[in-house]
Structure formats: structure tokens, C-alpha cells
Amino acid sequence: MNIQGRKYISFILPACLAIGFFFLAMENAFSQTAPDGTPTAVTGITAGRAKSIVIAVAGLLSLIVGWRAKARPGSSAGRSGAITALVLGAICVIFSIVQLSTTAGGFGTGGGKAGAIVAFVLGLTGIIFSGMALRPKKG
Numbered sequence: 739m740n741i742q743g744r745k746y747i748s749f750i751l752p753a754c755l756a757i758g759f760f761f762l763a764m765e766n767a768f769s770q771t772a773p774d775g776t777p778t779a780v781t782g783i784t785a786g787r788a789k790s791i792v793i794a795v796a797g798l799l800s801l802i803v804g805w806r807a808k809a810r811p812g813s814s815a816g817r818s819g820a821i822t823a824l825v826l827g828a829i830c831v832i833f834s835i836v837q838l839s840t841t842a843g844g845f846g847t848g849g850g851k852a853g854a855i856v857a858f859v860l861g862l863t864g865i866i867f868s869g870m871a872l873r874p875k876k877g
Contacts, residue, residue, distance in 0.1 A: 790853025800864025830861030
């Protein structure tokens with residue numbers, strides 16, 4: 739594996755740790771409860787919306803890296819980029835499913851359902867692009 743391939747792989751672990759940290763930290767940072775613990779009116783960025791934003795950023799990164807890897811098939815940089823996109827997309831899809839399954843309420847309640855659906859689509863698209871880049875060429 740050349741230097742270019744190591745560059746992508748060296749960012750996977752810190753990216754995963756950062757996504758996990760921000761996913762857990764958003765609950766306390768954007769909590770909209772009164773000091774006595776009662777919920778307040780939903781305005782601005784809630785904890786659920788913030789989690790969905792973090793997941794969507796990971797999905798967008800997966801899509802961009804997968805698209806660039808698809809543009810350079812056959813090279814080692816394209817292969818390592820495709821693997822990076824595959825991992826980021828899988829993480830995004832998993833966290834989106836977790837966000838959707840643990841969110842109570844519907845759309846517009848501040849739970850982040852719409853953002854989690856967008857993040858799911860972005861992550862799935864990144865996985866598709868990475869699969870296209872990793873697919874062996876015919877003939």
C-alpha cells in the first residue's frame with residue numbers, strides 16, 4: 739500500500755471516534771430541558787437534530803470519498819478511498835437506524851427523524867459509490 743492509501747486509512751479511526759464522541763456529546767450540549775427536568779418548547783437545534791447533523795456529515799463525507807474513488811478506479815488511492823467510503827457509509831447507516839429507532843415523536847418534534855433519513859440516504863449512496871469503485875473491471 740502506498741503513501742496515498744495510508745493517508746485515507748489513518749483518518750478512519752479518528753473519524754469514527756469523533757463521530758461517536760459528537761453523537762454522545764450532543765445529548766447534553768443541546769438538551770432543551772428546564773433546570774427542574776421538564777422539557778421546554780422545541781426551538782433551534784435540539785439534541786436529536788444535532789445527532790442527525792453529525793450523522794449526515796459522515797454520510798456526506800462517505801458520498802464524496804466514494805464518488806472520488808469511483809472517478810479513479812484501479813489505482814491504490816481509489817481502492818483505499820473506496821474502503822474508507824464503505825466504512826463511513828456503514829457507520830452512517832448504523833447510526834441513522836439507531837437514531838430512527840430511538841426517536842419518539844414524528845417529524846417537526848425536534849427528534850431528528852428527517853435528518854436521520856437524509857443521513858441514511860447519504861450513507862447508502864456512499865456505500866453504492868464505493869461498491870462501484872471496488873467492483874472488478876470486466877475484460
